[in-house]
Amino acid sequence: MRAVVTAAYGSPVVVRELPDPTPGPGELLVRVESSSLNAFDVAVAAGMLKGQMEHRFPVVLGRDLAGRVEGRGEGAEHFAVGDAVFGIVAKMVLGDGGFAELVTIPEAAGVAHVPAGLDLKRAGALGVAGLAALASVEVIEPVAGATVLISGASGGVGSFATQLAAEWGLHVIATARPGEASAFVRDMGAADVVDYAQDVGQQVRALRPQGVDAVLHFAGDGMALADLLVPGGRLASTLGLGPDQFAGRDLTAVAVMAQPTEESLERLASLVAQGALRVPITRTYSLKDAPRAFREFPGLLGKAAVDVATH
Numbered sequence: 001m002r003a004v005v006t007a008a009y010g011s012p013v014v015v016r017e018l019p020d021p022t023p024g025p026g027e028l029l030v031r032v033e034s035s036s037l038n039a040f041d042v043a044v045a046a047g048m049l050k051g052q053m054e055h056r057f058p059v060v061l062g063r064d065l066a067g068r069v070e071g072r073g074e075g076a077e078h079f080a081v082g083d084a085v086f087g088i089v090a091k092m093v094l095g096d097g098g099f100a101e102l103v104t105i106p107e108a109a110g111v112a113h114v115p116a117g118l119d120l121k122r123a124g125a126l127g128v129a130g131l132a133a134l135a136s137v138e139v140i141e142p143v144a145g146a147t148v149l150i151s152g153a154s155g156g157v158g159s160f161a162t163q164l165a166a167e168w169g170l171h172v173i174a175t176a177r178p179g180e181a182s183a184f185v186r187d188m189g190a191a192d193v194v195d196y197a198q199d200v201g202q203q204v205r206a207l208r209p210q211g212v213d214a215v216l217h218f219a220g221d222g223m224a225l226a227d228l229l230v231p232g233g234r235l236a237s238t239l240g241l242g243p244d245q246f247a248g249r250d251l252t253a254v255a256v257m258a259q260p261t262e263e264s265l266e267r268l269a270s271l272v273a274q275g276a277l278r279v280p281i282t283r284t285y286s287l288k289d290a291p292r293a294f295r296e297f298p299g300l301l302g303k304a305a306v307d308v309a310t311h
Helices: 039-045 126-141 156-167 180-188 198-205 222-226 262-273 290-299
Strands: 002-006 013-017 027-037 065-071 084-088 104-107 111-113 147-151 171-175 191-194 212-217 229-237 251-255 281-286 303-307
Touching: 013 039, 013 290, 027 290, 039 290, 065 104, 065 126, 084 126, 084 262, 111 222, 111 262, 126 156, 126 229, 126 262, 147 156, 147 222, 156 171, 156 212, 171 180, 171 198, 191 198, 212 222, 212 251, 251 281, 281 290, 290 303
Parallel strands: 147 171, 147 212, 171 191, 212 229, 229 251, 281 303
Antiparallel strands: 002 013, 027 065, 027 104, 027 303, 065 084, 084 111
16 A cells, blocks of 8 residues: 655655555454545654654554445455545554555544544544644634634644634634635634734733633744733643643643543544535645655645655
């Protein structure tokens, strides 16, 4: 099979031929049709997770996946051969990934059926960023009419979170650069946009002198963003900020770690199938061009899909 791999910590991302995998007990063999690039994948490729997770090189990159079940290991009975599935390669060891024509995944975690109304391309760009966004918005306990500042709104997680917050009646202030990125986050549902390259605090205070009710921290200086909260405000961070960093402060901070359960994936997919959430794919790469996506990642808006079925 063809796969996009990194052969050592921080080594170049390349396309290689690898042996086809065989599903173990409780595992599915999935023929992947679509995946997408996330910040996690970029961090793995750069060697930034050295010492944090076990790496079995060559590491196949890509946490997201969507495709069809091609085989089952012993004891795997929940999904049938031919089923359309999507989810996350949720293994604790880095080695297998969605940027490959075939992948084995445990059927008990990180995979769900693709519902009617959701195609495989969008499903392959949904799992990692969508679950992180959904968990983050839920953590701030959204109340219609409240104001939330979303830092990193133009990225994958941020673009999903902006839509969800707006859908649930929040007034969204998004950070983005002027021009195309600002237009993009407004299209996602942001009511106001501030330039993250300028003084974010000054811009936000001009809009909300009393402060914002909640902050979603996907980029930038989370400690400075917390200063913009009203007393008793809430902060959700996918970058590790939690209660320990804010001891004694009149705010609630949660370090978000989304759990890729079948139930959470089904809920996310249903939001898309019902039209309440869009999968904001702005670029699509073939499998052979996926290494270029890693180089272009810093300037991408929304989600970058990888069409694994196209060589």
